[in-house]
Amino acid sequence: MESQEHLDSIVDREYQHGFVTEIESDTIPPGLNEDTIRAISAKKNEPEFMLEWRLKAYRNWLKMIEPKWSNVKYPPIDLQEITYYSAPKTAGDAPKSLDEVDPLLLDTYNRLGIPLEEQKMLAGIAVDAVFDSVSVATTFKEKLSEYGVIFCSFSEAVKNHPDLVKKYLGTVVPYGDNYFAGLNSAVFSDGSFVYVPKGVRCPMELSSYFRINSSKTGQFERTLIIAEEGSYVSYLEGCTAPMRDENQLHAAVVELIAMDNAEIKYSTIQNWYPGDKNGKGGIYNFVTKRGKAAGKNSKISWTQVETGSAITWKYPSVILKGDNSIGEFYSVALTANHQQADTGTKMIHLGRNTKSTIISKGISAGKGQNTYRGLVRIGNKAEGARNYSQCDSLLMGDRCGAHTFPYIEVKNNNAKVEHEASTSRIGEDQLFFCKQRGLSEEEAISLIVNGFCKEIFNVLPMEFAVEAQKLLDISLEDSVG
Amino acid sequence: MLKINNLKVSVGDQQILNGLDLKVNPGEVHAIMGPNGSGKSTLANVLAGRDNYTVTEGSVQYLGKDLLEMAPEVRSREGLFMAFQYPVEIPGVSNIYLLKSALNAKRKHQGLDELDAVDFLSLVKEKLDLVQMDRSFLNRPVNEGFSGGEKKRNEILQMAVLEPKLSILDETDSGLDIDALQIVTQGINTLKSETRSIILVTHYQRILDYITPDFVHVLADGKIVKSGDRSLAYEVDEKGYGWIKN
Numbered sequence: 001m002e003s004q005e006h007l008d009s010i011v012d013r014e015y016q017h018g019f020v021t022e023i024e025s026d027t028i029p030p031g032l033n034e035d036t037i038r039a040i041s042a043k044k045n046e047p048e049f050m051l052e053w054r055l056k057a058y059r060n061w062l063k064m065i066e067p068k069w070s071n072v073k074y075p076p077i078d079l080q081e082i083t084y085y086s087a088p089k090t091a092g093d094a095p096k097s098l099d100e101v102d103p104l105l106l107d108t109y110n111r112l113g114i115p116l117e118e119q120k121m122l123a124g125i126a127v128d129a130v131f132d133s134v135s136v137a138t139t140f141k142e143k144l145s146e147y148g149v150i151f152c153s154f155s156e157a158v159k160n161h162p163d164l165v166k167k168y169l170g171t172v173v174p175y176g177d178n179y180f181a182g183l184n185s186a187v188f189s190d191g192s193f194v195y196v197p198k199g200v201r202c203p204m205e206l207s208s209y210f211r212i213n214s215s216k217t218g219q220f221e222r223t224l225i226i227a228e229e230g231s232y233v234s235y236l237e238g239c240t241a242p243m244r245d246e247n248q249l250h251a252a253v254v255e256l257i258a259m260d261n262a263e264i265k266y267s268t269i270q271n272w273y274p275g276d277k278n279g280k281g282g283i284y285n286f287v288t289k290r291g292k293a294a295g296k297n298s299k300i301s302w303t304q305v306e307t308g309s310a311i312t313w314k315y316p317s318v319i320l321k322g323d324n325s326i327g328e329f330y331s332v333a334l335t336a337n338h339q340q341a342d343t344g345t346k347m348i349h350l351g352r353n354t355k356s357t358i359i360s361k362g363i364s365a366g367k368g369q370n371t372y373r374g375l376v377r378i379g380n381k382a383e384g385a386r387n388y389s390q391c392d393s394l395l396m397g398d399r400c401g402a403h404t405f406p407y408i409e410v411k412n413n414n415a416k417v418e419h420e421a422s423t424s425r426i427g428e429d430q431l432f433f434c435k436q437r438g439l440s441e442e443e444a445i446s447l448i449v450n451g452f453c454k455e456i457f458n459v460l461p462m463e464f465a466v467e468a469q470k471l472l473d474i475s476l477e478d479s480v481g
Numbered sequence: 482m483l484k485i486n487n488l489k490v491s492v493g494d495q496q497i498l499n500g501l502d503l504k505v506n507p508g509e510v511h512a513i514m515g516p517n518g519s520g521k522s523t524l525a526n527v528l529a530g531r532d533n534y535t536v537t538e539g540s541v542q543y544l545g546k547d548l549l550e551m552a553p554e555v556r557s558r559e560g561l562f563m564a565f566q567y568p569v570e571i572p573g574v575s576n577i578y579l580l581k582s583a584l585n586a587k588r589k590h591q592g593l594d595e596l597d598a599v600d601f602l603s604l605v606k607e608k609l610d611l612v613q614m615d616r617s618f619l620n621r622p623v624n625e626g627f628s629g630g631e632k633k634r635n636e637i638l639q640m641a642v643l644e645p646k647l648s649i650l651d652e653t654d655s656g657l658d659i660d661a662l663q664i665v666t667q668g669i670n671t672l673k674s675e676t677r678s679i680i681l682v683t684h685y686q687r688i689l690d691y692i693t694p695d696f697v698h699v700l701a702d703g704k705i706v707k708s709g710d711r712s713l714a715y716e717v718d719e720k721g722y723g724w725i726k727n
Contacts, residue, residue, distance in 0.1 A: 438586035451573030
């Protein structure tokens with residue numbers, strides 16, 4: 001069918017962040033055992049408690065098995081072939097001032113559109129730049145510290161704020177939670193740490209930019225965000241990687257904790273290398289993200305735009321523990337070519353009058369397979385709990401797939417749970433209509449896809465919304481011949 | 482404006498148009514009538530450039546150019562407009578965004594500057610009055626949740642914004658109650674001019690009470706079997722299509 005080929009050419013996008021930075025790295029040899037973990041911990045000069053925690057996690061992980069329930073297919077991952085720590089030599093053991101950051105690294109981030117020089121940055125955003133296994137720079141740290149906000153790399157937090165790390169690490173995602181979280185707990189190398197003190201509204205958007213550069217290297221970062229009583233923080237993360245023929249593993253853990261009346265808004269634009277059009281290469285993205293709305297009236301909101309990775313396995317969740325707490329999940333997941341995504345959320349209602357909203361938009365093109373998997377659980381004490389879920393799928397062409405697996409468990413008679421789902425195809429009728437109004441095929445698809453995602457783009461911070469739209473549009477560039 | 486010569490069109494194995502001839506001059510209104518399956522909608526779709534219709538013979542000249550060689554979006558930018566019998570819905574895309582994209586695609590094609598939001602809004606406000614729609618219409622998603630009448634009015638609003646040279650209205654009267662029909666046809670009448678032509682494809686003569694055609698053609702088995710003035714429409718209405726076929 002002619003229009004199928006046409007659609008293929010349109011979704012057959014160029015990956016724009018596929019370059020490699022030639023930089024000398026300090027790398028530990030591939031392989032996973034207790035020595036690897038000790039080596040990572042030593043590289044980072046970690047205190048004893050951290051190493052102990054890693055080793056406990058590792059010993060527990062050895063007893064775990066890789067989950068097979070998700071709707072994705074991939075060959076076995078040989079964890080002994082992966083390098084667990086790789087850092088630019090010039091990065092030293094911790095990022096210092098920006099003057100000391102290797103110009104090659106600054107240039108890398110410039111090419112990615114993330115200038116790290118503060119004067120060049122969007123004024124309202126502070127960035128933590130993570131390159132392979134280490135954080136290479138964190139901007140606006142001083143300005144933030146005036147407000148008492150701690151924003152630094154995870155390694156620095158372990159050294160400078162060990163009490164906070166000890167108190168909260170693993171309290172939302174314990175190391176025994178699942179196979180990939182367990183692995184991360186043993187070998188995580190860096191990530192971001194945020195602490196917002198009581199009553200503080202964080203004055204700027206915080207963001208982390210994750211970059212995998214070295215080959216055969218896994219990235220295992222860990223992010224921990226704590227919002228004390230009555231505070232607010234908005235955090236954004238972006239991710240890219242070079243184009244390589246082998247698959248690379250990314251297994252991150254993100255933990256969020258919101259106390260009474262606190263709010264955390266967490267947005268992700270995930271654009272890891274998706275592999276080529278024949279399905280070769282690409283990142284395996286196995287991520288555990290979870291927030292605990294611990295306090296009363298607290299709120300945790302996840303927004304994600306997932307366009308990259310060969311495989312995405314990710315369920316940003318909220319444990320609604322505090323009474324009247326709110327959990328939200330807004331997601332756009334695009335799978336093209338041979339990409340597979342199994343993503344969704346878990347909303348665990350424990351407190352009274354807890355509320356959750358789930359809006360998931362899946363777009364499948366080429367041979368992409370897109371799965372929404374979500375759990376809404378209402379505990380027996382969650383009087384008056386409410387959930388609204390909406391899962392929409394958009395198919396482009398006739399060789400892709402969309403799947404929806406909603407799980408609902410209700411143990412309280414007062415709860416109200418609503419679920420809506422729809423699947424539609426970008427119709428010949430819609431395309432023809434737009435063309436009859438003078439739009440090219442690219443413009444028509446862009447218009448229809450952006451319309452489909454509108455509810456999600458509306459909740460993204462402004463700069464990110466623009467980037468997200470552009471990202472979807474990249475698929476539409478240079479395509480109609 | 483438009484010259485169709487011995488047009489033969491098939492869909493799959495089936496031939497639908499069987500050597501159709503039609504000439505439309507600037508400023509003329511032509512009504513194409515015919516029973517179901519006579520090829521009316523096929524004619525409209527072929528002129529607009531829809532896929533899946535194969536032209537096996539004949540030619541179509543539009544403003545001196547070979548229409549069949551043009552991509553559908555180019556036909557549109559060159560001033561050919563089709564009002565759809567069943568307008569599609571585009572969730573999440575506001576009416577105003579679609580209208581602005583469409584107009585700017587055309588202006589770009591003509592080498593004109595694209596209109597900014599402010600200029601566009603003042604232009605579109607004028608056009609809204611033509612079809613008696615209020616401004617809230619602009620921010621609603623294209624045709625989503627619109628009544629049948631609103632969808633048809635929306636088609637005419639798009640026509641008003643794009644100011645086409647040749648408009649093909651495919652069964653624009655179908656599914657309209659009398660009030661909506663009046664609004665829609667009033668809108669169309671305001672858009673008539675000496676330089677603009679209209680082809681009205683319709684099953685019933687009812688719409689011709691509101692838009693006076695210069696010519697009426699009756700289509701049967703993929704050909705124009707009878708042409709005349711407005712009185713032909715009344716005759717068809719009275720005697721049915723069987724009368725002409727026999």
